[in-house]
Amino acid sequence: MEIEVQELTPTEARFKIRESTPNQVNSIRRVLLSDLPKMAIEDVEFHLGSVHDDTTGKDYDLSTSLFDESIALRLGLLPIPTNLKHFRFKDRCTCKGEGCAHCQIVYTIDKKGPGTVYSRDLVPLGDPELAIADPNIPIVSLGARQALLAYATATMGTAKQHAKWQVANAVGYTFQPKVKVSKGTGCSDSCLRKVDKVCPAKVFAFAKGDLDVVAEDKCILCKECEKACTHGSVKVEADPTSFLFRFETDSSLTAREAFRVALEDLSSRFDLLRDAVTALG
Numbered sequence: 218m219e220i221e222v223q224e225l226t227p228t229e230a231r232f233k234i235r236e237s238t239p240n241q242v243n244s245i246r247r248v249l250l251s252d253l254p255k256m257a258i259e260d261v262e263f264h265l266g267s268v269h270d271d272t273t274g275k276d277y278d279l280s281t282s283l284f285d286e287s288i289a290l291r292l293g294l295l296p297i298p299t300n301l302k303h304f305r306f307k308d309r310c311t312c313k314g315e316g317c318a319h320c321q322i323v324y325t326i327d328k329k330g331p332g333t334v335y336s337r338d339l340v341p342l343g344d345p346e347l348a349i350a351d352p353n354i355p356i357v358s359l360g361a362r363q364a365l366l367a368y369a370t371a372t373m374g375t376a377k378q379h380a381k382w383q384v385a386n387a388v389g390y391t392f393q394p395k396v397k398v399s400k401g402t403g404c405s406d407s408c409l410r411k412v413d414k415v416c417p418a419k420v421f422a423f424a425k426g427d428l429d430v431v432a433e434d435k436c437i438l439c440k441e442c443e444k445a446c447t448h449g450s451v452k453v454e455a456d457p458t459s460f461l462f463r464f465e466t467d468s469s470l471t472a473r474e475a476f477r478v479a480l481e482d483l484s485s486r487f488d489l490l491r492d493a494v495t496a497l498g
């Protein structure tokens with residue numbers, strides 16, 4: 218298997234995988250989708266009643282326009298930067314599941330209206346680096362004399378348990394398209410121009426009576442170009458051994474880290490299988 222990275226940003230990756238099979242590439246896709254660990258808010262403790270603000274001298278009602286469950290759901294979906302060298306699953310932690318700095322993060326929210334509670338209003342207890350990755354995610358609007366006072370605790374999980382622990386999204390691949398234009402098949406300019414025009418992915422460039430393939434990777438294998446040319450001068454095929462693979466992350470892990478962890482996960486599973494087979498004797 219050969220991998221050629223075409224684009225790598227902190228949250229997006231696009232690469233070619235050669236000399237592989239759909240089974241292998243699909244196993245990478247599935248691990249990225251459901252087996253990567255990350256931190257997400259699991260418990261929220263809402264304070265009820267009212268609070269007095271000494272600065273303004275006003276009393277605030279600790280209620281909002283949303284049910285607490287809806288706020289908790291929104292908090293659960295916030296992307297929390299996850300250092301996998303530091304954090305562990307709670308049930309596998311040395312604290313034996315009691316909760317410690319290696320298996321949970323506690324955030325406080327103390328916001329008074331009027332205004333909007335944003336993800337930046339979640340203040341981590343301890344390391345400020347654990348602030349929510351995107352600070353501008355709105356959570357709930359507060360009216361005048363409304364306030365939100367809550368503690369939110371994040372723990373590690375995977376998307377197999379709940380979608381809030383899903384690191385990667387838009388994970389997918391296509392077969393590598395192979396687009397060939399044969400010269401000298403008797404095509405007229407109008408025929409070649411039509412091929413260029415019908416392509417929805419702008420794979421071709423037509424100029425001076427000549428048709429060139431300029432963006433083969435963008436081909437979506439719709440084969441409209443083949444239908445447009447009655448002389449058979451355009452041929453589109455999918456290479457079953459090469460793949461264009463892409464995915465994004467929610468910024469809890471970088472794309473590079475997510476891919477590294479996915480490959481390690483796959484590798485360790487096959488190690489387990491190998492050990493089990495070896496033990497059979």
Ligand SMILES: [Zn+2]
Nearest residue numbers: 310312317320
């Ligand atoms: Zn712990």
